[in-house]
Amino acid sequence: MLLVNKQYNKLVKADLKHLYLYNLFWEIKEGLRTHGFKYKKIYKDGKLEGEQLEWWRGNGKLYTKSFYKDGGLEWEQLRWYRNGQLWSKTVYRDGKLEGEQLSWLNNGQLFSKTFYKDGKKI
Numbered sequence: 001m002l003l004v005n006k007q008y009n010k011l012v013k014a015d016l017k018h019l020y021l022y023n024l025f026w027e028i029k030e031g032l033r034t035h036g037f038k039y040k041k042i043y044k045d046g047k048l049e050g051e052q053l054e055w056w057r058g059n060g061k062l063y064t065k066s067f068y069k070d071g072g073l074e075w076e077q078l079r080w081y082r083n084g085q086l087w088s089k090t091v092y093r094d095g096k097l098e099g100e101q102l103s104w105l106n107n108g109q110l111f112s113k114t115f116y117k118d119g120k121k122i
Contacts, residue, residue: 004101037063047071064107094118 024104038055048068066077079087088103
C-alpha cells in the first residue's frame with residue numbers, strides 16, 4: 001500500500017507489519033521485528049537519530065530505549081527485563097564504549113559496573 005499526503009509533504013508506505021513515514025530527510029519506521037518486538041526507529045539521512053524504542057512482545061513493556069546523535073557515533077541505551085526491571089545502561093562516544101556501563105539482575109541487584117575510556121576497559 002502506498003499513500004501520499006501532499007498536505008505534509010510525506011510519503012507513507014504501509015503493509016501488515018510496518019509503517020514508514022518520509023519527510024524530506026527524516027524517516028520513521030514502526031512495526032514488528034522477527035523476534036516479535038514492536039519498534040519505533042527514526043532515521044535522518046539514512047542514519048539512526050534521536051529516540052529509538054522497542055517493546056516486549058505480549059506485555060507491551062519497554063525493552064530498549066536508545067538515544068542516537070551524530071548518526072550513531074554517540075548513543076546511550078537502556079534495556080529492561082520483561083518484568084520491567086532495568087537490565088543495563090550502555091554509553092557510546094565516537095562509536096566506542098565510554099564511561100560507566102552498568103547491568104543488573106532481574107531482581108534489581110547490581111550485577112556489574114565497568115568503566116571504559118575510548119572503548120577500552122579501565
